[in-house]
Amino acid sequence: xxxxxxxxxxxxxxxxxxxxxxxxxxxxRALRDEGFEVIYTGIRRTAxxxxxxxxQEDVDVVGLSSLSGAHLRLFPEVVNExxxxxxxxxxxxxxxxxxxxxxxxxxxxxxxxxFTPGTPASTIIRSFTEACQQHRDHDAQK
Numbered sequence: 001x002x003x004x005x006x007x008x009x010x011x012x013x014x015x016x017x018x019x020x021x022x023x024x025x026x027x028x029r030a031l032r033d034e035g036f037e038v039i040y041t042g043i044r045r046t047a048x049x050x051x052x053x054x055x056q057e058d059v060d061v062v063g064l065s066s067l068s069g070a071h072l073r074l075f076p077e078v079v080n081e082x083x084x085x086x087x088x089x090x091x092x093x094x095x096x097x098x099x100x101x102x103x104x105x106x107x108x109x110x111x112x113x114x115f116t117p118g119t120p121a122s123t124i125i126r127s128f129t130e131a132c133q134q135h136r137d138h139d140a141q142k
Contacts, residue, residue, distance in 0.1 A: 008132035011059045013041045013050035015078060018068035023096065023117075027063060030121045031128060047074065051081030054090055060132040066096040072105060079110035089138050091131040095124070 012028045014021055021043050028038045039057050041050055054062050062082070064075055075094045082090050094106060095115035103114045113127045 007035050007037045008061070008129070008136075009037045009039070009057060009059045010061045010063055010128060010132065011039045011041065011050070011054045011057060012063045012065065013045055013053075013078065014043045014065055015045055015047055015050055015074040016066060016068055016070045017044055018066055018070070019043050020067045021065070023067070024063075024065035027065070027095070027121075027124060030125060034125050034129075036128065036132075047077035047081045050078050051085050051087060054082060055085050055087045059090060060135045061128055062090055062092045063128065064092060064094045064096075066094070066098070069097070071096060071098055072102055075106055075111055076109040089135060091135055093127060093131060095119070 010031055012024050014024055028040045032038045039053065039059065041053055050062065062078065064078060066074055071094065079092050082088060082092065091112040092110065093113045094111050098114055098116055106114050112131050115124050
């Protein structure tokens with residue numbers, strides 16, 4: 001349950017060379033305002049850095065942001081790094097300037113959800129909440 005005693009923990013990461021972090025910071029603040037504990041990696045992180053931080057911080061979900069057009073390479077790299085490091089059960093959600101035709105490819109590559117510009121914050125928060133709960137439910141069954 002997402003309570004003050006046990007808030008959902010999420011990591012927001014900016015993989016690759018993309019230096020635009022306005023959207024990632026907006027989502028981080030929106031999640032924090034809803035009671036989530038948010039770890040923001042900052043810009044220009046490698047997939048390995050993001051995955052290592054996610055494992056170390058014991059997060060429920062990883063959220064990725066990309067505006068550089070490299071999402072088809074970078075997002076699956078994070079999923080693969082998580083799997084390699086024992087975090088295959090951590091859901092990964094992505095957002096940014098992502099063409100419609102790339103969304104199914106990313107979902108097939110292991111992402112749980114993709115958000116594009118104009119997606120209401122309430123929809124994104126609901127998706128993070130559901131992904132966090134699914135992760136905790138999965139952990140409880142171990």
